[in-house]
Amino acid sequence: MQKEIIIAGFGGQGVLFGGQVLAYAAMDTGKDVTWIPSYGPEMRGGTANCTVVIADHEIGSPLVKNPPLAIALNLPSFDKYEPMLASGGTLIVNQSMVDHSAQRSDIHTIFVPCNEIAEEIGDKKLMNMVAIGAMLTALPEIKIEDVEKALEAHLPARHKHLLPKNYEALKRGFEHAQKEWDKVPCEQVQNGTLFEELCLNEPGHGLHSSLSPIL
Amino acid sequence: MIPENAVCVRPEGFTETPTHYCPGCTHGVAHRLVAEVLQEMNVLDKTIGVAPVGCSVFAYNYFDTDFVEAPHGRAPAMATGIKRVLPDRIVFTYQGDGDLASIGMGEIVHAAARGENLTVIFVNNANFGMTGGQMAPTTLPGMKTTSSQNGRDVETQGYPIKMAEMLATLDGVGFCARRSLHDAKNIRLAKKAIRLAFETQARGLGFAMVELLSTCPTNWGMTPVNSLKFVEEHMVPAYPLGDYKISEAIKQIKI
Amino acid sequence: MPKELWKGNEAIAEAAVRAGLEAYFGYPITPQTEILEYLSRRMPELGRAFVQAESELGAINMVYGAACTGVRVMSSSSSPGVSLMMEGISYIAGTEVPAVLVNVMRGGPGLGNIAPAQADYNQAVHGGGHGDYQPIVLAPASVQEAIDLMVLSFDLAEKYRSVCMMILDGCVGQMMEPAQMPEMRPVHRENWDWATNGKMGKRERRILSSIYIEPAEEEKMNLRLLNRWQTIQANEVRYKEYFLDDAEIVIVGFGTAGRVALSAVREARAEGIKVGLLRPVTVSPFPSEVIEQLAGRVDAFLVTEMNSGQMLEDVRLAVKGRVPVEFYGRLGGMVPFPDEILNEIHRMAKSKMAVNANPRDAWLARMATA
Numbered sequence: 096m097q098k099e100i101i102i103a104g105f106g107g108q109g110v111l112f113g114g115q116v117l118a119y120a121a122m123d124t125g126k127d128v129t130w131i132p133s134y135g136p137e138m139r140g141g142t143a144n145c146t147v148v149i150a151d152h153e154i155g156s157p158l159v160k161n162p163p164l165a166i167a168l169n170l171p172s173f174d175k176y177e178p179m180l181a182s183g184g185t186l187i188v189n190q191s192m193v194d195h196s197a198q199r200s201d202i203h204t205i206f207v208p209c210n211e212i213a214e215e216i217g218d219k220k221l222m223n224m225v226a227i228g229a230m231l232t233a234l235p236e237i238k239i240e241d242v243e244k245a246l247e248a249h250l251p252a253r254h255k256h257l258l259p260k261n262y263e264a265l266k267r268g269f270e271h272a273q274k275e276w277d278k279v280p281c282e283q284v285q286n287g288t289l290f291e292e293l294c295l296n297e298p299g300h301g302l303h304s305s306l307s308p309i310l
Numbered sequence: 311m312i313p314e315n316a317v318c319v320r321p322e323g324f325t326e327t328p329t330h331y332c333p334g335c336t337h338g339v340a341h342r343l344v345a346e347v348l349q350e351m352n353v354l355d356k357t358i359g360v361a362p363v364g365c366s367v368f369a370y371n372y373f374d375t376d377f378v379e380a381p382h383g384r385a386p387a388m389a390t391g392i393k394r395v396l397p398d399r400i401v402f403t404y405q406g407d408g409d410l411a412s413i414g415m416g417e418i419v420h421a422a423a424r425g426e427n428l429t430v431i432f433v434n435n436a437n438f439g440m441t442g443g444q445m446a447p448t449t450l451p452g453m454k455t456t457s458s459q460n461g462r463d464v465e466t467q468g469y470p471i472k473m474a475e476m477l478a479t480l481d482g483v484g485f486c487a488r489r490s491l492h493d494a495k496n497i498r499l500a501k502k503a504i505r506l507a508f509e510t511q512a513r514g515l516g517f518a519m520v521e522l523l524s525t526c527p528t529n530w531g532m533t534p535v536n537s538l539k540f541v542e543e544h545m546v547p548a549y550p551l552g553d554y555k556i557s558e559a560i561k562q563i564k565i
Numbered sequence: 566m567p568k569e570l571w572k573g574n575e576a577i578a579e580a581a582v583r584a585g586l587e588a589y590f591g592y593p594i595t596p597q598t599e600i601l602e603y604l605s606r607r608m609p610e611l612g613r614a615f616v617q618a619e620s621e622l623g624a625i626n627m628v629y630g631a632a633c634t635g636v637r638v639m640s641s642s643s644s645p646g647v648s649l650m651m652e653g654i655s656y657i658a659g660t661e662v663p664a665v666l667v668n669v670m671r672g673g674p675g676l677g678n679i680a681p682a683q684a685d686y687n688q689a690v691h692g693g694g695h696g697d698y699q700p701i702v703l704a705p706a707s708v709q710e711a712i713d714l715m716v717l718s719f720d721l722a723e724k725y726r727s728v729c730m731m732i733l734d735g736c737v738g739q740m741m742e743p744a745q746m747p748e749m750r751p752v753h754r755e756n757w758d759w760a761t762n763g764k765m766g767k768r769e770r771r772i773l774s775s776i777y778i779e780p781a782e783e784e785k786m787n788l789r790l791l792n793r794w795q796t797i798q799a800n801e802v803r804y805k806e807y808f809l810d811d812a813e814i815v816i817v818g819f820g821t822a823g824r825v826a827l828s829a830v831r832e833a834r835a836e837g838i839k840v841g842l843l844r845p846v847t848v849s850p851f852p853s854e855v856i857e858q859l860a861g862r863v864d865a866f867l868v869t870e871m872n873s874g875q876m877l878e879d880v881r882l883a884v885k886g887r888v889p890v891e892f893y894g895r896l897g898g899m900v901p902f903p904d905e906i907l908n909e910i911h912r913m914a915k916s917k918m919a920v921n922a923n924p925r926d927a928w929l930a931r932m933a934t935a
């Protein structure tokens with residue numbers, strides 16, 4: 096088993112932490128895992144992304160060209176990662192921050208209003224957890240309880256009081272996505288080359304931003 | 311054609327490239343002042359800039375003059391090389407405090423001591439901005455940075471270096487001043503000093519440097535407005551503004 | 566000790582602390598600044614020495630000074646900073662004092678960029694500084710390996726009074742992986758018979774220097790280094806093997822290029838292609854012997870690197886022209902994806918390059934038509 100997940104959004108949306116939570120859950124359930132951020136421009140308020148690879152064997156590449164799973168927390172990430180997803184893959188999109196529908200019909204695109212759900216719970220910062228919860232519907236290797244346990248084990252003590260709300264965010268995201276699954280048709284294309292071609296136009300994957308102003 | 315009611319226009323010395331600086335960073339102000347001065351002196355055509363390694367590493371994208379990019383701290387040496395073979399050109403370096411006062415201390419001191427006819431724009435923002443806010447030689451005592459996380463402890467991490475005062479002791483220096491970019495009045499004074507620093511070079515009067523107290527809202531973790539206040543309230547007292555060396559000939563110049 | 570999720574750079578810093586690091590000297594540079602930042606907090610907390618030097622030139626000479634006193638000392642940097650350290654490294658080698666360095670390599674030459682690269686292989690392995698010396702060079706591919714090799718670095722540096730440099734790329738430095746830290750070793754000052762730590766009323770004075778004005782003496786010193794190097798070569802080669810037992814094609818790659826190749830090897834194996842991977846862990850001393858042995862029983866090698874084929878030359882030397890050695894590289898801070906290497910495996914499974922063809926030329930020609 097090996098699953099790759101890319102999580103992308105604006106710096107400050109909790110992209111990197113979201114990925115770390117998944118990584119902790121994977122580690123605590125005995126899997127091998129890598130987490131790698133795009134390093135460089137995000138500190139200047141640009142976009143950030145991280146790649147998480149989960150496997151039950153020693154992981155080779157920590158980077159992936161066509162991930163089967165991705166979370167796009169904002170519009171630029173939606174536009175960037177939708178073409179890159181492996182055919183048959185699942186893309187969780189933060190509906191609160193995008194203004195158009197899915198372009199591809201060979202992947203499952205699940206729209207989740209992460210901001211609104213997080214605000215209903217009472218903390219808009221939790222929208223990354225809403226998205227992670229939604230992602231778990233496509234990642235049976237990791238259960239919602241695994242993520243809850245990981246949060247409990249690794250969240251710094253001063254943030255422990257936030258645990259119940261984090262749990263709720265995970266659950267609400269999961270439930271919302273589950274409902275969406277029934278709605279999304281997906282014409283699986285066996286051969287994903289069409290989209291690989293699109294990807295070739297990309298200047299590079301996460302680690303190669305055209306401007307990385309921290310030389 | 312510039313419309314009559316234009317309040318602000320792009321100086322000719324700028325390209326149309328938008329800068330990559332963080333919102334509220336005064337690197338952009340410093341850039342603009344240099345571009346305006348070069349335009350007003352009508353020397354854009356014969357100017358060669360030397361960019362540092364620091365947040366202003368991409369300065370060459372913004373000034374509409376020839377430009378080279380130096381290794382970290384070595385801009386004054388590269389500038390010396392250029393100026394010595396092309397003495398009729400205007401050559402300037404634009405350097406941060408990490409670049410000039412840390413790794414490049416040797417180069418700047420010797421360029422000044424040799425009296426190289428260069429203009430140095432020195433942007434002091436009290437940290438290493440580009441690499442994420444580590445301590446610089448200019449970091450104020452007690453100031454928190456990512457490599458002085460409990461505040462700069464002068465016992466183990468040394469005292470701030472006052473570059474303008476230090477270089478003013480060297481005989482090769484024709485003009486050496488410190489200004490601040492924290493408000494409109496000071497920005498106007500900074501521009502005058504930058505003009506004098508380029509006039510010094512144009513007249514062959516030796517090494518000229520303007521130290522500019524500048525902000526780094528991103529790494530200081532402050533809003534742009536608060537970081538301007540920080541400059542006024544904390545940087546200016548630690549780094550007094552003024553002319554530290556001004557040769558007689560320069561004093562005569564009326565701008 | 567349980568596994569924790571560690572970021573490569575911070576893991577390296579903590580591992581060094583636990584190995585008994587007494588002094589760190591460094592200068593910020595991406596993508597290794599977390600090592601310096603972590604130690605700026607951790608070292609004073611433990612009452613140990615930390616200095617952010619004025620430059621890498623300052624840092625390496627602070628390391629030189631501290632190393633002469635016989636304590637465990639290190640610095641870390643990334644490519645441009647390591648270039649600045651080369652003079653000091655040569656002096657340290659010439660003085661025969663132990664010092665540990667870390668280079669988290671990035672795209673170059675020059676200022677380049679901050680993306681992961683392996684283009685400093687030659688600088689690290691084949692000298693870099695002036696004069697005749699060989700440093701020990703370790704190349705971790707994972708966070709756990711970086712921790713283990715960090716600890717080993719100090720032991721090797723001391724054992725052989727040598728420079729020990731760990732080279733990794735920005736991927737390993739920035740990546741988080743589950744890893745286990747070693748127990749904290751107490752700081753222990755060995756009573757070295759060479760350290761200049763003051764006579765203290767107990768012994769004759771000692772001098773440490775890299776000057777040998779008489780060439781005959783310098784030659785003796787060079788021979789001493791060389792003899793020591795032969796011992797290192799005989800005892801300290803380390804590598805990891807994957808699927809080599811029945812391999813017909815062997816990939817050789819270190820660090821991140823090696824682990825990316827592992828993904829490709831797994832996929833190729835799933836397709837029934839008999840391919841294996843040899844990942845050098847010490848790139849100096851180089852695992853030439855095992856490569857030479859493999860050359861006797863496999864059909865071909867494929868060297869993958871994030872540079873233009875630097876380790877390639879060491880592999881070719883070991884293979885001695887017996888079977889084709891092909892090459893695939895990405896440059897300037899680009900990291901290969903597994904499918905790029907898989908394509909090469911597919912190609913080689915069908916037809917291999919002639920033994921006497923030039924692998925770099927062949928690779929460039931393929932790139933040009935791709």
Ligand SMILES: Cc1ncc(C[n+]2csc(CCOP(=O)(O)OP(=O)(O)O)c2C)c(N)n1
Pocket residue numbers: 309310362363364365366382405406407408409410433435437438439440441446592593594595621645646649
């Ligand atoms: C030899 C070398 N060492 C270190 C670096 C990393 N580095 C890039 S910019 C910088 C500091 C920049 O700080 P400063 O000069 O104050 O400029 P600012 O970004 O604050 O404007 C450092 C250490 C480098 N590029 N080259």
Ligand code: SF4
Pocket residue numbers: 330331332334335336337365435439440525526527528529
């Ligand atoms: S990091 Fe600081 S100095 Fe650099 S552009 Fe941002 S605010 Fe300006």
Ligand SMILES: [Mg+2]
Pocket residue numbers: 364406407408433434435436437438439446
């Ligand atoms: Mg600075």
